[in-house]
Amino acid sequence: MPDFQEGGNLEVSQLNPSLLEADSNDPYTNFNWKNLPNWINSDGILFNTVEGIDKLGLTYFRRKLGIPAWAIGPIPWPVSNKQRVGNETGEETEKFIKFLDEKEEESVLYISFGSQNRISTSQMLELAKALDNASRVEILAHKSVGAFLTHCGWNSMLESLENGVPLLDWPIAAEQFYNAKFLEQDVGVCVEVARGNNSQVKHDDILKKIEVVMGKNEKGNEIRRKTCEVKEMISDAIIDDEDFKGSSIKAMDEFLNAALSMNKLSNDERINGHS
Structure with a gap:
C-alpha cells in the first residue's frame, strides 16, 4: 500500500x-x-x-x-491442556486422545482447512499421496502433534502458536494469504505448501515441505525454535500477576x-x- x-x-x-x-x-x-x-x-x-x-x-x-x-x-485466552480437554466430552474426543497417546512425540501432522474452506479434488488426491508416503497421520495441545497444516485462518494460527506447534500453510480465501506471508517471511514459523484451491500441486512437493517442517534439519530446527519463542511471547502477553502484567x-x-x-x-x- x-x-x-x-x-x-x-x-x-x-x-x-x-x-x-x-x-x-x-x-x-x-x-x-x-x-x-x-x-x-x-x-x-x-x-x-x-x-x-x-x-x-x-x-x-x-x-x-x-x-x-x-x-x-x-481470544479466548488460553487455558491449560487439562482444562481444555476436560471441557470437551464425547467418545470422539476420547478416541482422538487415545490415538495421539499411542504416537511418538511430534510425529503427528494435524490437518484442518476450517469449516468454510475446501481444496479441490485433485489437490486432495495429491495431499493424500503425500501423507501416504510420509507415513504420518492427523489435536494441537497434544505432545505428539509436530505440525499443523492449516488454511491460515487467524484464530487457527494463534491456537497453533500458543501451543508451540509449527505451521504448514495452505491459504484459500479472505486474509489467509496475508497471514501466510506474514508468518512465513516475517515471523518464520511456517512454510507455505500451496496457494489457493486452484493451484496445481504435486504430492512429492507437499511431502518435501512436510519433511522440512517436521524433520530434523536446519530449517525445521529454526522454525521450531522461532515457534517456541512466539509461544513464550503469547504466554507472557496474558500474565496477570501483581508484579507483572502482560x-x-x-x-x-x-x-x-x-x-x-x-x-x-x-x-x-x-x-x-x-x-
Missing part, C-alpha cells in the same frame, strides 16, 4: 478473489465503503492479536487512524479505563446539559 511501504509487497496470487474482481459496483467494494468509515470514526479498535507479534501492523493502524489500537489476543492484559485494562472515562464524560455532559 502506498502509505504502508514497510508492510512489503504482495504477489497477485496473494490477493483474495474479491479484491481481484473488485470494481466500483461489486458487493465487496460496497461493503467496505460502508464498513471502513465506522473504523475511522470509532474511538478505538480491539485486535485479536499480540503486540509482540503484530507490532508493525498495529503501528500502521495507530498512525493511519490516529486512534488507540489495543492488541488483546489471543501486553494483552495491559491493553485490556487500557481499553476498559478508556471506556469508563468516555462513559463518565458522556454522563457529565448529559447532566450539565440538563442543568
Whole structure:
C-alpha cells in the first residue's frame, strides 16, 4: 500500500478473489465503503492479536487512524491442556486422545482447512499421496502433534502458536494469504505448501515441505525454535500477576479505563446539559 511501504509487497496470487474482481459496483467494494468509515470514526479498535507479534501492523493502524489500537489476543485466552480437554466430552474426543497417546512425540501432522474452506479434488488426491508416503497421520495441545497444516485462518494460527506447534500453510480465501506471508517471511514459523484451491500441486512437493517442517534439519530446527519463542511471547502477553502484567492484559485494562472515562464524560455532559 502506498502509505504502508514497510508492510512489503504482495504477489497477485496473494490477493483474495474479491479484491481481484473488485470494481466500483461489486458487493465487496460496497461493503467496505460502508464498513471502513465506522473504523475511522470509532474511538478505538480491539485486535485479536499480540503486540509482540503484530507490532508493525498495529503501528500502521495507530498512525493511519490516529486512534488507540489495543492488541488483546489471543481470544479466548488460553487455558491449560487439562482444562481444555476436560471441557470437551464425547467418545470422539476420547478416541482422538487415545490415538495421539499411542504416537511418538511430534510425529503427528494435524490437518484442518476450517469449516468454510475446501481444496479441490485433485489437490486432495495429491495431499493424500503425500501423507501416504510420509507415513504420518492427523489435536494441537497434544505432545505428539509436530505440525499443523492449516488454511491460515487467524484464530487457527494463534491456537497453533500458543501451543508451540509449527505451521504448514495452505491459504484459500479472505486474509489467509496475508497471514501466510506474514508468518512465513516475517515471523518464520511456517512454510507455505500451496496457494489457493486452484493451484496445481504435486504430492512429492507437499511431502518435501512436510519433511522440512517436521524433520530434523536446519530449517525445521529454526522454525521450531522461532515457534517456541512466539509461544513464550503469547504466554507472557496474558500474565496477570501483581508484579507483572502482560501486553494483552495491559491493553485490556487500557481499553476498559478508556471506556469508563468516555462513559463518565458522556454522563457529565448529559447532566450539565440538563442543568
